Amino acid sequence: MNWDSYIKSYQSYLKIERGLSKNTIENYSFDIERLRLFLVISEIEVSPIKISEETVQQFIYGVSKEVNPRSQARIISGLKSFFSYLIFEDYRTDNPLELIETPKTGRKLPDxxxxxxxDNLIAAIDLTTNEGERNRAMLETLYGCGLRVSELVTLKISDLFFEEGFIKITGKGNKQRFVPISDLTQKFIQIYRDTIRTHLTIQKGFEDTLFLNRRGKQLTRAMIFTIIKNLALEINLYKTISPHTLRHSFATHLLENGADLRSIQLMLGHESITTTEIYVHLDRKFLAQVVNTFHPRK
Structure with a gap:
């Protein structure tokens, strides 16, 4: 077997056994391809089952000069996973990254x-255009439900349970969860459906997709990024923001208004509550306020 065969086998394992999304699998594969490119440039001919710890260390040393510690940590983690898979399948008996330390990165607090x-961001949307009504509904849904951008673009009409006050979300690893949706967000989605979407010529395969581009197809993640960045420029908001910023803000605002971490964890679709804690960074002033309000010996 050559590198391609091992990588394809690993990708199948990630998809079928671990249920990872296409984007996550692509990220894992990119790390392996980066190692393979290093071998080609260095004129080192070796298979994944024969590559030595020393060769991998050379690669990691080179990477450390090119990327920040966070990216370096992600590459090491991705390669460890690949070689752990090879051990699992009895192709190797050892992991060449076993003794390679992951650089300490600390927890990056999201914007x-x-x-x-x-409010200003959404108010800047030009509602005189068809895309404007759609964009308002999308941003209200991103922020109002705390969705990932991938969850927004794949949201189906059949996932809307407005009478019950919920929408069904298919998240990472195809795990499904129900998220509450406010009357306000429902209203904006309904306006978009009734006045804009109903007049589109919808392409085959996208009949159930909620948010569509002008050609009647599913929007790309990149398009959502562009829409939000352009709105930020419109209101002179000089922050590095993305669709995920609205998700972060959703979690932080909920916590600041008294929601508990466990509830936020369920709405965000996090497996571990420690992941949720990263999203809900708070200043000391607010933490002191929580103690003063809720502790029995205040």
Missing amino acids: TLSVEEI
Whole structure:
């Protein structure tokens, strides 16, 4: 077997056994391809089952000069996973990254927007265009339900349970969860459906997709990024923001208004509550306020 065969086998394992999304699998594969490119440039001919710890260390040393510690840590983690798979399948008996330490990166606190900034962002949408009504509904859904951008673009009409006040979300690893949706967000989605979407010529295969581009197809993640960045420029918001910023803000605003971490974890679709804690960074002033309000010996 050559590198391609091992990589394809690993990709099948990630998809079938671990249920990872296409984007996650592509990220894992990119790390392996980066190692393979290093071998080609260095004129080292070796298979994944024969590559030595020393060769991998050379690669990691070169990577450390090119990328920041966070990216370096991700590459090491991705390669460890690949070689652990090879051990699992009895192709290897050892992991060449076993003794390679992952650089300490600390927890990166995500940017958030204030409620006022989010209001300004949405208010900047030009509602005189068909795309404007759609964009307002999308941003209200991103922020109002705390969705990932991939969850937004794949949201189906059949996932909307407005009478019950929920939408069904298919998240990472095809795990499904029900997220509450406010009357306000429902209203904007309904306006988009009734006044814009109903007049589109919808392409085959996208009949059930909620948010569509002008050609009647599913929007790309990149398009959502572009829409939000252009709106930020429109209101002179000089922050590095993305669709995920609205998700971060959703979690932080909920916690600041008294929601508990466990509830936020369920709505965000996090397997571990420690992941949720990264999203809900708070200043000391707010933490002191929580103690003063809720502790029995205040």
